Amino acid sequence: MSTSAQIGFLVVLALLAANLPFANQRILFLGPQRISKPLVWRLAELVALYFVVGGVGLALESHAGQIAPQGWEFYAVTGTMFVTLAFPGFVYRYLMHRKH
Structure with missing residues (x-):
């Protein structure tokens, strides 16, 4: 699997x-x-699930080669991105008015 395919897979997995x-x-x-x-x-x-997706990303990175060291900035950015990806589900569950 190419690197761009791995990145695409990881982004789709994070969205789901x-x-x-x-x-x-x-x-x-x-x-x-x-x-x-x-x-x-x-x-x-x-x-x-953030940690599960992070584990999958770590496994993909170790399969591709050497794992790059990450500081707190990496986790702050990826955590914020994960919460941003959760926004459609939050809107669907709490902000959309549905008939019962």
């Missing part, structure tokens, strides 16, 4: 993972179906 907590009503994707999941659980799942 960032919106998954807002599309799913199960706690940690395994628990019982709920009518409404609290926002605290959704944010906890968002943080957990």
Whole structure:
């Protein structure tokens, strides 16, 4: 897989993972179906999925070659990007008015 294909795969994976907590009503994707999941659980799942996607990115980087050292700036930027990618799911879950 080429480097640009790996980057594209990682961005699509991050987009799907960032919106998954807002599309799913199960706690940690395994628990019982709920009518409404609290926002605290959704944010906890968002943080957990950030680390999962980061692990996939780390595995892809180690497969491609040497892993580059990252400072706190890298995690600040990628965390902000992950929260930004979660915006469509947040809007769908909390800001769109739907008929019941």
